[in-house]
Amino acid sequence: xxxxxxxxxxxxxxxxxxxxxxxxxxxxxxxxxxxxxxxxxxxxxxxxxxxxxxxxxxxxxxxxxxxxxxxxxxxxxxxxxxxxxxxxxxxxxxxxxxxxxxxxxxxxxxxxxxxxxxxxxxxxxxxxxxxxxxxxxxxxxxxxxxxxxxxxxxxxxxxxxxxxxxxxxxxxxxxxxxxxxxxxxxxxxxxxxxxxxxxxxxxxxxxxxxxxxxxxxxxxxxxxxxxxxxxxxxxxxxxxxxxxxxxxxxxxxxxxxxxxxxxxxxxxxx
Numbered sequence: 529x530x531x532x533x534x535x536x537x538x539x540x541x542x543x544x545x546x547x548x549x550x551x552x553x554x555x556x557x558x559x560x561x562x563x564x565x566x567x568x569x570x571x572x573x574x575x576x577x578x579x580x581x582x583x584x585x586x587x588x589x590x591x592x593x594x595x596x597x598x599x600x601x602x603x604x605x606x607x608x609x610x611x612x613x614x615x616x617x618x619x620x621x622x623x624x625x626x627x628x629x630x631x632x633x634x635x636x637x638x639x640x641x642x643x644x645x646x647x648x649x650x651x652x653x654x655x656x657x658x659x660x661x662x663x664x665x666x667x668x669x670x671x672x673x674x675x676x677x678x679x680x681x682x683x684x685x686x687x688x689x690x691x692x693x694x695x696x697x698x699x700x701x702x703x704x705x706x707x708x709x710x711x712x713x714x715x716x717x718x719x720x721x722x723x724x725x726x727x728x729x730x731x732x733x734x735x736x737x738x739x740x741x742x743x744x745x746x747x748x749x750x751x752x753x754x755x756x757x758x759x760x761x762x763x764x765x766x767x768x769x770x771x772x773x774x775x776x777x778x779x780x781x782x783x784x785x786x787x788x789x790x791x792x793x794x795x796x797x798x
Contacts, residue, residue, distance in 0.1 A: 565602040566656055566664050569789050570595050573684050574675035575740065575773055577642065589675040591644040592740065594777070595637040595652055596789040597628070604628030606659040611637045613652045615672060618645060632734060632779050633787045636745060641672065648672040684793070691788040692719050692728070692757075692780045700798035703766055713798035715748075716762040719778055719790060725757030731781040733759045738775040739768065739796075745777060753780070768796045 573592045578585050595611055607628045614621045624637045641650075650672040655665040673684075695718040702709040717735045721728050731753050736745040748763035759780075768774075778790040 565600055565662065566654075566666070567598040567600050567786075568595065568652075568654070568666070568668055569598070570650075570652060570668060570670065571684065571791055572650070572673045573775075573791075573793050574673055575793075576677065577640065577740065587677055588642050589644070589677050591641040591673045591675045592775070593639040593641060593650065593652075594775075594791060595639075595654070596634055596777070596791075597636075597654065597656070598634045598787055598789075599628045599656075600786070602658065602662060604633040605630045607635075608657050609635055609637075609654060611652065611654040613639050613641075613650065615641070615645065615648050616651060618648065632781075633785075634779060634789065636736075636777055636789070638738065638744065638775075640740070644672050644675050646674045691723070691782070692721050692778070692790045694719055694776065694778055694790045694792040696774075696776060696792055696794045698794075698797045701764075703764075710767050711798060712764055712766045713768055713796060714762055714764050715774070715776070716760060717776060717778060717792070719753070719759045719761075719780060721753075721757035721780075727782045727784065728753045728757035728780060729755050729783075731757075731783060733761065733781065734779040735761045735763065736777050736779075737763065737765075738777070739772055740775065741769075741772070745775075748776075765796070768798065770796060770798065772796050 571594050575590050575592050577588045577590050579588055580586055609626045612623045620641060622639045626635045628635045649669055651669045653667040657663050697716040699714040701712050701714055703712050704710050719733055733753055734750045735748045737748045738745045749761045751759050751761040753759040774794050774796050776792045779787050780790060781787050
């Protein structure tokens, strides 16, 4: 046996030992290096909510927490998800339920934490159960944003290593004929890939949106990336609240079957 051959065998033995150690510890070899059969993305955004009406309104600083989960290595169909946030040392918590989108392979949950305490820790726990008996749970912690009435714009803690960039354009328009026309805005999202654009060429993208104070995300529009991984998609908002924040959560598919979130907040300009 040559020294080079022995080196190859030694590397193989070390790899096997690592795999055995992971299995013994309860980690699934199929998902080693990933977050089990689920990948998680958490981000935060400071904003202002208005409570009350008329002359008795109160501006309340909030931290908008978004949890995006992706089914990895397991079919997203037939799933049930419970996602809970807590802030240790306080009585603040929130529980949401959902399931993976069978086509996109992901699920998104929004929490609004009012008057977030400075220096606090955000803890998010989630459980995913499939009808075939597969079960997975995890807890993730990170610092909570300190959001105040004087500091609410541009304060974000975003997804690390985002796979794409989103640029948002707005065009004011109207629907209907005067005097019954209604103000509207066409929102165009340009998704571009700075890293490995070929991994996204010809793949599907989605852009969903949410306006705080309304119900959860609305399915906006879907499209397909071009040969360099760029995509342009447009959706229309009819009679939107002027000046309100628009939360756009895009999803980009890669040739490897992964679906990554791209989160963008912009004020409605029309």
